[in-house]
Amino acid sequence: MLDDRKLAVLRAIVEDYVSTNEPVGSKALVDRHNLGVSPATIRNDMAALEEQGYIAQPHTSAGRVPTDKGYRLFVDRLSQIKPLSGAERRAIETFLAGAVDLDEIVMRTVRLLAQLTRQVAVVQYPSLTRSSVRHVEIVPLSERRVMLVLILNTGRVEQRVVDLPEEVADERIANLRAVLNGCLDGCGLSRVPETVADVPERLPAEDRQVAATILSVLLETLVERHEEKLVFGGTANLAAADFSVGLRDVLEALEEQVVLIRLLGETHGMSELTVRIGSENPYSGLRGTSIVAAGYGSGDKELARLGVLGPTRMDYPVTMGAVRAVARYVGQILAGS
């Protein structure tokens, strides 16, 4: 069906089109790559490739352009992920190492990805549900108000102000804090609800009302933030890349957190790259754009995902290399802090 030469032709077409942004014709192909055959032969191969939907011509008399299916084949079988240069590696390392807290790690990661790939970068905050509790703090603000602070092993901090049903002395709060920390320390977030279920019973009767209030806020926090937080950057790169579809749609999609989260994709095992090409993409506003994403995390648990979004016509080997490398480094940084 597709002999070696046809595959080589497809690869050449993708590479040329990506670098020139112009439909590529048979003559240009034999000039730039030394396939040992004549343009006429290439034309036959191209006809076959078009027949099977890997390439298409924008107009009757123009060169060929890869279709989504063509890119897919290219990514799956014809290309090799390109590792970063040593200089790039070192740049990543020093740039990320300078971050002092989670916010900054995420922010720097976004910038890094955007610069490296010259595309739009998207980074998801380490997920609540997949991380665990490191500490719970209850801070009295006034007699009937406390702030509940939840510190996670990823460095993430969640806080909520809680209005109490009655005035509570500081010692009672301290007691509750101790109990909570006793049972929640190191507890995976998904197990929190069961774990705290019997906390009220272990307290003096007078405190149960208060504890219930605080616990309900705690659980609420987990549920509400189940939709993960996202950050993106590098939108200036959109202006350079000319999208077939108006970039208004792309910008809109970027601001729709929900859409983006789904785009980053489900977990496929860590440091496994997910590539969605053009129409493979569920969201209609993003026809003409591809997403390259990967999971990252500390140790062997995937905590969240990150990736880039760019025109279908992108340099997949380089982009994939960058995404994979950044994902790994971020994982290391998270593990080390």
Next chain:
Amino acid sequence: MLDDRKLAVLRAIVEDYVSTNEPVGSKALVDRHNLGVSPATIRNDMAALEEQGYIAQPHTSAGRVPTDKGYRLFVDRLSQIKPLSGAERRAIETFLAGAVDLDEIVMRTVRLLAQLTRQVAVVQYPSLTRSSVRHVEIVPLSERRVMLVLILNTGRVEQRVVDLPEEVADERIANLRAVLNGCLDGCGLSRVPETVADVPERLPAEDRQVAATILSVLLETLVERHEEKLVFGGTANLAAADFSVGLRDVLEALEEQVVLIRLLGETHGMSELTVRIGSENPYSGLRGTSIVAAGYGSGDKELARLGVLGPTRMDYPVTMGAVRAVARYVGQILAGS
């Protein structure tokens, strides 16, 4: 110099140009506004206005377009800030009221502003330097590590992991926490350095080393975050507005936090609107864009600024109304939480 009719003509030109986005000619003017004179008269006035730099013609034989100077005069003397409709007011209120923490307030505010004005919205997080300490928490993570959490009266939370020079038992940490809270409670951030200066002396000699470490991180936090955090949204609106300058530059400027912060401008007293029109703007990448900004805060202290950024050709009365209204409501929400 500029009699009443000339001013009326300028106002009419601005209004027409804003709504049609086309250079406006003398005939169109007399048709759409009932100035009681003939096109020829208007032409004379226009010539005078052009002479003085309030309007210009893009090409020899086209209508007139307001210059930055023209918009300035319009904003200062010819327009009235347009209040929001009742429905819009209610929408703001309910939308903002649903926010549970500072992050969400800021995020919702951005969305709100972007929707209301159909421009790019920028919101600065409540400033560190102008807020005060509500609570300091020191959470042991391991024997030689603690997390320092700083809770501010704006609801903002800063955290840092601190590596200690020696192992420290929990009681000593608790003592330090108590001392810190004792002297910092309610302390304005700008006064923190002086306030904590004598803390080590008030501790047993053995703890001084540890206290110094923690304090230095605390102070570092204040300095580093002196550059305030920003959030923006509504970039999809950029695609609709056609900028004279490429929108790549605009996107780039948006990602340069430093630039944006300066653009939002210095404090001019609260709920005072700042309008920067086109070239009044210090940053060259933003020629062709205007900024409408206002301060917001709880009570009478301005905590931060917010605003929108759009093409010079924007509907100033409406935009200014929206920015002012949102700033006020956010202030109320912050004060109430």
Next chain:
DNA sequence: CTTGGCACTCGGGAACACAGAGTGCCAGAG
């Protein structure tokens, strides 16, 4: 299966003409 030759197609740029909107200026009327 490959190759050179050949006729055909079509997009995009250059040249051109033209209509329409708008201006500036001038002379005359209030």
Next chain:
DNA sequence: CTCTGGCACTCTGTGTTCCCGAGTGCCAAG
């Protein structure tokens, strides 16, 4: 002194036409 109508002039934007060149598909020969 100000307003008005008239008039000649100057552009831009648009539509039309035309042509070149790149690229294709097909075919017959090696």
